[in-house]
Amino acid sequence: MKAFAYHRPDSVNAAVALSSANENASVLAGGMTLVPTMKQRLATPDHIIDLSGIAGLMGVSMDGGTLVIGALTRHSDVAASALVIEKIPALAALAGRIGDQQVRNRGTIGGSIANNDPAADYPAAVLALGADIVTDRRSIPADEFFVDMFETALEPGEIVTSVRFPLPDSAAYCKFGNPASRYALAGVFVVKTGGTVRVAVTGAAPAVFRASDIEAALTESFTASALERISIDASGLMSDIHADSEYRAQLVMVMARRAVTMASNPG
Known part of the structure; x- marks a missing residue:
């Protein structure tokens, strides 16, 4: 693994500023894809911006008739959330079958959809449920978010902060x-x-x-x-x-x- 500078900002604005100031920087959520690719030198960032120190990017809540999941919410927390189980049980069941226990305890919903692996589970839920992906700059409808293999509508330095799910029948x-x-x-x-x-x-x-x-x-x-x-x-x-x-x-x-x-x- 190539040497890199490690940053752990305490706000989304600070993370965006670090990303803008450092050309070859990667944002770290759960690290389930980034860390293995760095070990294989398929990714060689000079700067790692760890989002885990940012308050408010984790958790599940309701906003009117919309289920809101913070980008850093781990798969295991989505699977175990009483609110998700009540409102969208299919989403909780999906989260509970992602990878193995280690992956579920580290991987995040925001990291998964931002990576857009063609075989990942969350993109199917986000797209089928017609969710909105909220970033530090805007809200992106699911139908416009997933572009191609490992490619999304996110612009350089743009950070996912939450996903908003309308409730289905x-x-x-x-x-x-x-x-x-x-x-x-x-x-x-x-x-x-x-x-x-x-x-x-x-x-x-x-x-x-x-x-x-x-x-x-x-x-x-x-x-x-x-x-x-x-x-x-x-x-x-x-x-x-x-x-x-x-x-x-x-x-x-x-x-x-x-x-x-x-x-x-x-x-």
């Missing part, structure tokens, strides 16, 4: 995980709010995406059987040592049907 997440990493080979988050259905797929493509054909079928009939005539085009999906694109396409539909069944029969 029903939701569920189902994934087929890699048995070693627990990353999703295909994960599907299904949300129904009134007459609107949103479906987000992670793990199958270079970036999380909304499955419009599945959404249309479920809008007509929110049942697993409504998806029997639907298929996913494999041409835009990933093929790697774990699964080829055709297999992932099939997995997406299996996970979608299971998620609909779970959302229709909570508990």
